[in-house]
Amino acid sequence: MSDDRQSRQGPPAVEPLGDLQWARIERAVYAELDAEVPRLDTPVRSRKTPWLVAAGAVAAAAAVIVVVAASSSSSTPPATAVAARDAGAAPQWVVTEGGPSNVTFGDARIRVAPRSAIVMNGTPDDGVLIVLDRGGADFEVAPRQGRPRFMVQAGEVSVRVIGTAFHVERVGDRARVSVEHGVVEVVAPGETAQVHAGEVWPTEVASSQQTTTEPIDVEMAPVDVDRDRPKHHAQAPADAVQQAQPLPDNNTATAGPDDAHRFAAATAIEAGNPAAALTEYRKLAAGDGPWAANALYAAARLYAERHDKAAARAAAEEYLHRFPRGVNAADARSLLDRL
Amino acid sequence: MEPTDPPVTAPAPRTDLDADRALAARAASGDRAAQREVFARTKNAVHAVLYRILGSNREMEDLAQDSFVSIFRSIHGFRGESSLTTWCCTIATRVAWAHLERGRPTTTNLELVPEVPDGAPDAARVIAARLATQRVYAALDKLDPRLRVTFALAVLDERPLAEVAGMTGASVVAVKTRLWRARRELAKRAAKDPALSDYLGNIDRGGAR
Numbered sequence: 374m375s376d377d378r379q380s381r382q383g384p385p386a387v388e389p390l391g392d393l394q395w396a397r398i399e400r401a402v403y404a405e406l407d408a409e410v411p412r413l414d415t416p417v418r419s420r421k422t423p424w425l426v427a428a429g430a431v432a433a434a435a436a437v438i439v440v441v442a443a444s445s446s447s448s449t450p451p452a453t454a455v456a457a458r459d460a461g462a463a464p465q466w467v468v469t470e471g472g473p474s475n476v477t478f479g480d481a482r483i484r485v486a487p488r489s490a491i492v493m494n495g496t497p498d499d500g501v502l503i504v505l506d507r508g509g510a511d512f513e514v515a516p517r518q519g520r521p522r523f524m525v526q527a528g529e530v531s532v533r534v535i536g537t538a539f540h541v542e543r544v545g546d547r548a549r550v551s552v553e554h555g556v557v558e559v560v561a562p563g564e565t566a567q568v569h570a571g572e573v574w575p576t577e578v579a580s581s582q583q584t585t586t587e588p589i590d591v592e593m594a595p596v597d598v599d600r601d602r603p604k605h606h607a608q609a610p611a612d613a614v615q616q617a618q619p620l621p622d623n624n625t626a627t628a629g630p631d632d633a634h635r636f637a638a639a640t641a642i643e644a645g646n647p648a649a650a651l652t653e654y655r656k657l658a659a660g661d662g663p664w665a666a667n668a669l670y671a672a673a674r675l676y677a678e679r680h681d682k683a684a685a686r687a688a689a690e691e692y693l694h695r696f697p698r699g700v701n702a703a704d705a706r707s708l709l710d711r712l
Numbered sequence: 713m714e715p716t717d718p719p720v721t722a723p724a725p726r727t728d729l730d731a732d733r734a735l736a737a738r739a740a741s742g743d744r745a746a747q748r749e750v751f752a753r754t755k756n757a758v759h760a761v762l763y764r765i766l767g768s769n770r771e772m773e774d775l776a777q778d779s780f781v782s783i784f785r786s787i788h789g790f791r792g793e794s795s796l797t798t799w800c801c802t803i804a805t806r807v808a809w810a811h812l813e814r815g816r817p818t819t820t821n822l823e824l825v826p827e828v829p830d831g832a833p834d835a836a837r838v839i840a841a842r843l844a845t846q847r848v849y850a851a852l853d854k855l856d857p858r859l860r861v862t863f864a865l866a867v868l869d870e871r872p873l874a875e876v877a878g879m880t881g882a883s884v885v886a887v888k889t890r891l892w893r894a895r896r897e898l899a900k901r902a903a904k905d906p907a908l909s910d911y912l913g914n915i916d917r918g919g920a921r
Binding site: 387388389390394395397398399401402403405406 | 748751755760768769772773776777780785
């Protein structure tokens with residue numbers, strides 16, 4: 374058939390979908406089959422059980438929880454509020470393209486990053502479930518003591534808000550959470566970690582098997598807040614890290630999963646929080662770990678993208694000085710030429 | 713439109729159909745391994761049907777997901793009168809049809825057409841074919857979904873009319889009528905579009921089934 378089709382100038386071959394796309398589709402199919410809940414675009418049916426509904430959806434689709442506890446709530450409002458959400462019960466979409474949008478929803482302020490989409494469910498009086506469909510968003514939520522619950526779901530990660538300022542970024546089916554104020558406790562199969570203000574938590578969920586085997590409890594108690602306790606970075610299984618990340622610059626197998634996580638996390642938040650990404654890149658680059666070179670070049674590239682030519686030049690030159698034969702050496706020279 | 717087993721002109725061998733029925737029964741019982749096998753065996757065929765009808769991979773992930781959710785929710789009704797793959801393609805056809813009826817734009821964007829290297833063999837011919845394909849789908853966007861789906865399955869996907877009838881829940885006579893109407897509509901547009909005219913001419917010279 375194909376020869377005949379070619380001779381007749383028929384339509385070109387079907388453009389195939391990639392393995393990752395198929396994996397996403399398959400995961401989504403099973404999650405939808407498993408979740409005996411309304412679709413995301415349907416209203417919450419019962420005011421008495423919206424959080425059980427949310428719990429079912431999350432339990433079916435994922436096995437990761439992030440509980441956010443606040444030591445304080447941010448007092449810095451978004452620059453502008455362009456949309457005041459009607460407190461009706463019907464879910465509403467906020468979709469951004471080239472620029473961000475600031476949305477108020479009850480006592481919460483949400484800044485939806487460019488090229489992002491959220492679905493707002495519930496009401497400020499009865500409880501809120503924000504579903505981050507794509508992209509990223511910054512949230513400022515007043516302390517919830519005595520107030521209805523406020524939850525954010527981003528792919529396989531759920532964030533229960535006690536009162537804090539934080540950023541959630543979707544990366545495919547995964548998500549990254551960075552906390553501006555407060556403390557985040559991450560609960561995932563086989564690991565529990567706390568991430569403090571100024572840190573990010575990357576998750577590495579590679580397959581539906583990993584995400585559907587363990588039910589989760591979204592009703593868990595908030596964590597005890599203690600800024601001074603030793604910090605513990607969450608660590609995903611090493612194989613998941615290796616699958617998700619590029620090889621480090623020196624092409625060895627000695628890359629620590631923590632560095633790999635940090636690099637991946639910085640990459641993930643570049644679009645939504647480039648300053649934090651740069652900080653993380655610089656921290657990694659300052660060390661002598663296997664990800665230092667990658668991070669240093671990434672910093673140079675990101676500086677250039679942000680039109681900070683001096684910093685970009687300095688970082689690129691530092692890269693060439695420290696890693697003259699690094700895999701990004703040619704890229705660094707090219708970057709310097711462009712600068 | 714509830715999915716039903718479509719008739720086919722060349723039934724799969726009995727042993728294959730028996731195996732399909734057994735696999736479908738396991739999948740219907742919630743056996744995840746069986747569901748994975750169904751997914752793996754049919755995903756390319758389902759994708760091909762969706763692609764032929766819609767003309768691009770835009771929104772493909774959503775539509776493929778919808779297709780397989782529908783497949784697994786309906787698989788208890790699979791009776792093995794056609795192959796499991798054909799049955800899944802029938803459901804995918806109906807998902808695509810519903811998508812078209814919702815009025816979503818589906819035309820292939822120029823930037824979605826893969827680039828062909830300058831030095832590639834027959835590069836000019838491949839580029840011309842792709843541009844012509846783009847014109848065809850742009851023209852199909854203007855058609856009634858019934859006509860579009862029929863044309864895509866019978867002409868672009870080269871399926872026998874009886875199979876198209878089964879997949880669209882229509883009689884063969886109805887399929888022929890729709891195909892004739894689709895060609896007539898496309899011919900009107902081709903009168904103003906030489907590239908589309910050439911493409912349709914090539915199809916006709918290839919022989920209509």
